[in-house]
Amino acid sequence: MPFALSAAIAFIYGTVVGSFLNVCIWRMPRDESIVRPPSHCPNCDHKLSGWELVPLFSFLLLGRKCRKCGEPISWRYFGVELLTGVFFVALLARYGWQLEFFSLALFGSALIAAFFIDLEHWIIPDQLTIFGIIIGVAHDIIGVAIGQSKLMKIPLPFTDATLPMLESIFGLVICGAIFYAIAVLGELAFKKEAMGGGDIKLAAAIGANLPIGLALLSFFVAVAVGSVIGIAWMITMRVMRKDAKSYVPFGPMMVAGVIVVAFFGPQLIDAYMAYLRSGGLTIK
Numbered sequence: 001m002p003f004a005l006s007a008a009i010a011f012i013y014g015t016v017v018g019s020f021l022n023v024c025i026w027r028m029p030r031d032e033s034i035v036r037p038p039s040h041c042p043n044c045d046h047k048l049s050g051w052e053l054v055p056l057f058s059f060l061l062l063g064r065k066c067r068k069c070g071e072p073i074s075w076r077y078f079g080v081e082l083l084t085g086v087f088f089v090a091l092l093a094r095y096g097w098q099l100e101f102f103s104l105a106l107f108g109s110a111l112i113a114a115f116f117i118d119l120e121h122w123i124i125p126d127q128l129t130i131f132g133i134i135i136g137v138a139h140d141i142i143g144v145a146i147g148q149s150k151l152m153k154i155p156l157p158f159t160d161a162t163l164p165m166l167e168s169i170f171g172l173v174i175c176g177a178i179f180y181a182i183a184v185l186g187e188l189a190f191k192k193e194a195m196g197g198g199d200i201k202l203a204a205a206i207g208a209n210l211p212i213g214l215a216l217l218s219f220f221v222a223v224a225v226g227s228v229i230g231i232a233w234m235i236t237m238r239v240m241r242k243d244a245k246s247y248v249p250f251g252p253m254m255v256a257g258v259i260v261v262a263f264f265g266p267q268l269i270d271a272y273m274a275y276l277r278s279g280g281l282t283i284k
């Protein structure tokens with residue numbers, strides 16, 4: 001199949017998934033079911049008909065507003081559909097129609113929903129993180145079953161025995177434990193919640209889906225991105241003399257970190273290794 005055709009199929013799949021993600025982004029933080037009732041205008045309850053549900057096109061054809069009551073529709077609907085479509089094409093270009101494409105497309109979709117929900121509501125729904133963990137573990141089980149990946153062998157102390165383990169289980173335990181430790185230490189140090197339960201579960205889901213090295217790297221990228229954005233945010237608020245909340249949710253930074261390492265992780269590691277080899281850290 002020529003790549004242009006594959007890419008078109010991936011793009012259409014992506015926009016349809018993005019359309020569903022918009023439903024999740026609106027309903028999950030409001031504790032509404034994501035399957036019932038069918039899509040409707042949140043303002044006037046007008047039930048959307050088939051042609052009003054076509055990804056990207058409906059938004060443009062409707063002129064960004066509800067056909068019945070004229071309530072404006074957020075740009076986020078168009079943005080999430082386009083973003084998910086582009087994301088699926090980028091994954092396809094990187095992995096082809098492999099197992100990785102399908103598992104990362106599903107996990108990445110959960111991350112896109114988590115990004116927008118955390119940004120607005122400061123929560124990461126359990127449905128998304130648990131779904132992510134299931135995808136990571138399922139990817140490994142299928143990978144082992146078709147002979148694409150192997151079980152890890154964790155050496156047991158004081159014996160010659162090893163414990164066979166799925167890489168995803170190992171990753172989720174390590175990453176979840178690191179974030180849990182940060183949460184406990186942060187609470188001791190600052191006497192308030194430093195890391196939410198949602199962040200810990202998101203870290204576990206990332207650990208279940210990325211090789212452990214890339215998962216840890218994604219957390220460093222998240223902290224780096226978070227510091228830059230956090231400082232910029234505080235300066236902006238200081239300049240505008242606004243008494244804004246100083247809290248910037250960490251979940252969206254973690255999602256940004258995953259996207260960076262999923263596409264550029266190996267290059268980042270190579271660049272860092274080259275930097276070390278060039279004597280970057282030695283004191284002369």
Ligand SMILES: [Zn+2]
Pocket residue numbers: 041042043044045046066067068069070071
């Ligand atoms: Zn309406």
